[in-house]
Amino acid sequence: MTEFVHQRHKPPTSLERARDLVLVCAPLRSNVNLSRIVRTASCCGVARLVTCGPSKIDAKIARVSPEEFPIEKHRSLAPVLKSLRSEGYQLVGLEQTTNSCNLHEFSFVRKTAIVVGNERLGLTEDALALLDYVVEIPVYGLPFSYNVATATTMALYEYCRQFPSG
Amino acid sequence: MTEFVHQRHKPPTSLERARDLVLVCAPLRSNVNLSRIVRTASCCGVARLVTCGPSKIDAKIARVSPEEFPIEKHRSLAPVLKSLRSEGYQLVGLEQTTNSCNLHEFSFVRKTAIVVGNERLGLTEDALALLDYVVEIPVYGLPFSYNVATATTMALYEYCRQFPSG
DSSP states (O other): OOOOOBOTTOOOOOOSSOOOEEEEEOOOSOHHHHHHHHHHHHHTTOSEEEEESSOOOOHHHHOSOTTTSOEEEESOHHHHHHHHHHTTOEEEEESOBTTOEEGGGOOOOSSEEEEEOBTTTBSOHHHHTTOSEEEEOOOOSTTOSOOHHHHHHHHHHHHHHHSTTO | OOOOOBOTTOOOOOOSSOOOEEEEEOOOSOHHHHHHHHHHHHHTTOSEEEEESSOOOOHHHHOSOTTTSOEEEESOHHHHHHHHHHTTOEEEEESOBTTOEEGGGOOOOSSEEEEEOBTTTBSOHHHHTTOSEEEEOOOOSTTOSOOHHHHHHHHHHHHHHHSTTO
């Protein structure tokens, strides 16, 4: 039998280069969801997190301060997407749409902005029109939809799996 | 440009066979975390969810009823693990330990029980001693630890990616 002994405070995995990964959140309903996304994004080494609309991070959930993990706040999504496109980011939305790709099979490019929509409404039509790709996550059972922070977790995980060292 | 049009109520992905995947939760501190895990597990088509210790599912978070997604409740973890082992499940813990494998590189077998530990304490020594494998998830940034529901999401996603149709 292999022996497993706790290593609760293992050093983090180091990146060979800073991640070229931006996470963009449309205006969300829930600051709890947003705060959970902040924690996961910071743990994944996301380079920039952009939020749109009014938002308030719950420090107890995010577990990371604005000094440690800065968040860029903008009023609306479309100008952010246009700006990221002009910086050379591939814009990948997380949504169920026509022509969407299965996240399991999607190959990210390094310089990617993952774009996450509102819990109820998803991404608006004008945001969808600005995207290069849409990825969706297979759902197998009730309630037939992932929580927004859960779906974001899966997309960040898949990107990190494809670029384990940055 | 590709056109992306919302399909918010797409039919779920069908499995060719029922998942041979069991998710086992050690006694957790937070029923919120547990309820989030319930929603994600049900969406992923997990066959059986086993919880240990006192627990109460928040239906608003889980979004699935006990009739739709039954949960097996047990008092303690070790007997559950022994029973699953005798049923032929490979027991895979989610933890940072010596000899743990990177989730990015781990090949699951179909018949797997993923075992999740407490938010603060992780899996106990006696639980670790019953496992076949431990997988850990690379962490790149502060706060250097994933929330338990987030880590569970990543493990379930990776299993589903390896067995997309059951």
